[in-house]
Amino acid sequence: AVIGTVVLALVAAALVRYLVPHALRPAVERQMAGRPEIEVRRRVDTLSGVIVRTAQAILITLALFTVLPEFGFDIRALLAGVSITSIAIGFGAQSLVRDTLNGIFILSENQYARGDIVTISGVTGTVEDVTLRRTLLRDVDGVVYSVPNGAVIVSANFTRDFAKVRVTIPVHASSDLPAVRRVADEVGLALAEDPEYGDRIMEAPRYLRVDSIDMAGVSVQVNGTVKPGSQWEIAGVLRARLLEAFQREGIKTPWG
Numbered sequence: 001a002v003i004g005t006v007v008l009a010l011v012a013a014a015l016v017r018y019l020v021p022h023a024l025r026p027a028v029e030r031q032m033a034g035r036p037e038i039e040v041r042r043r044v045d046t047l048s049g050v051i052v053r054t055a056q057a058i059l060i061t062l063a064l065f066t067v068l069p070e071f072g073f074d075i076r077a078l079l080a081g082v083s084i085t086s087i088a089i090g091f092g093a094q095s096l097v098r099d100t101l102n103g104i105f106i107l108s109e110n111q112y113a114r115g116d117i118v119t120i121s122g123v124t125g126t127v128e129d130v131t132l133r134r135t136l137l138r139d140v141d142g143v144v145y146s147v148p149n150g151a152v153i154v155s156a157n158f159t160r161d162f163a164k165v166r167v168t169i170p171v172h173a174s175s176d177l178p179a180v181r182r183v184a185d186e187v188g189l190a191l192a193e194d195p196e197y198g199d200r201i202m203e204a205p206r207y208l209r210v211d212s213i214d215m216a217g218v219s220v221q222v223n224g225t226v227k228p229g230s231q232w233e234i235a236g237v238l239r240a241r242l243l244e245a246f247q248r249e250g251i252k253t254p255w256g
Contacts, residue, residue, distance in 0.1 A: 009063035016055045021048040036227075039160070042113035046130050049114070050107060053131065096133065098150035103132035111155045117229060119156040121147050162202055163231035165224045167238050170217045172252035177218070180251055181207040184222050187245045191238060192224075200230040205238055217254040 021044055028043050105111075107130065112118045116127045118137070123145045125137035135152065137145045171180055188205030192198055205224030212219045222242065226234050246253065 005063055005066045009059050012059050013056045016059070017052050020051050020055070021045075024048050024051075035161075038115070039113075042115045043110060045115075046113040047107060049129070050131060095148070095150060099133045099148045101150075102152060103130070103134075103149040106130065106135075106149055106152065106155075107132075111152075112157050116160070117158040119158075120154075121151045123147060158231070159228040161228060162225050163228045165205055165222075165226050165231050165235045165238060167205070167222045167235055167242065168211050168219050169222065169239070169242050169246070170219045170254050171246065172254055173213070173217050175218065175251050177210070177220075179249065180220055180246075183245050183249050183251065184220065184242060187241050188222060188224060188238070191234075191241060197234060197237060200227045200234060202226055 024047055025040075025044050028040055028047070032040050032043060112120075112127055112130070112135075114127050114130065117125070118127055120135065120137070123137050123139065125139035125143075125145065127135060128138050128144065129136040132149070134149055135147045137147060139145065169184075184205075184207040188207075192201040192204035201224060203225035205222050208221045208223045210218055211221040222238065224234070224238070243253070245251075
């Protein structure tokens with residue numbers, strides 16, 4: 001009986017791990033119709049991870065309660081002890097309850113998923129895992145942060161739907177602004193048509209406005225729309241190409 005129970009629990013756990021992602025995907029696809037495939041996959045991975053871990057924990061618990069009487073353990077006494085212990089620690093478990101409830105809201109509202117780049121509780125990084133209790137983030141330095149879900153009051157998601165590229169370039173106060181506008185638009189259009197970067201650009205970067213005027217010169221802003229997650233790389237390439245184009249066209253910068 002013991003071996004049969006253990007084998008049954010292991011088989012059930014394996015089935016849950018295999019079936020849950022396949023069962024979730026059609027529902028998630030209907031819910032997120034029109035969204036990019038990568039977002040659908042992240043959502044499925046996140047939800048299936050939580051459901052599988054929770055189901056496996058329940059299966060292990062049920063298997064233990066089934067097997068323990070075979071070794072002479074009194075389940076009724078154990079359950080009574082668990083009840084008394086639960087009451088004793090109940091007052092100290094409020095943070096755990098808060099974390100779990102907030103985790104349910106995070107998952108149900110799809111605030112973020114595995115692979116998203118977010119800022120929560122003052123930490124910016126890539127979401128490596130989400131459970132009902134906590135969220136794991138890895139920042140650009142490789143540091144992993146474990147953030148209790150109860151501490152997530154506001155979450156900023158940088159990888160949802162689209163992202164904006166905003167590049168500010170200072171030019172000399174005596175610069176010909178119409179020429180600056182023309183060059184900026186040409187650089188943005190050329191970048192959008194570049195085979196290496198064009199597939200990540202949804203709207204070609206264009207001259208937007210004069211952002212500021214001070215003793216250092218005039219700062220102009222160039223804006224574009226890109227696929228989420230690529231904004232930092234595209235912004236770096238755009239800055240370099242704008243600087244090269246300004247130098248080529250004789251548009252002076254404050255430092256040369």
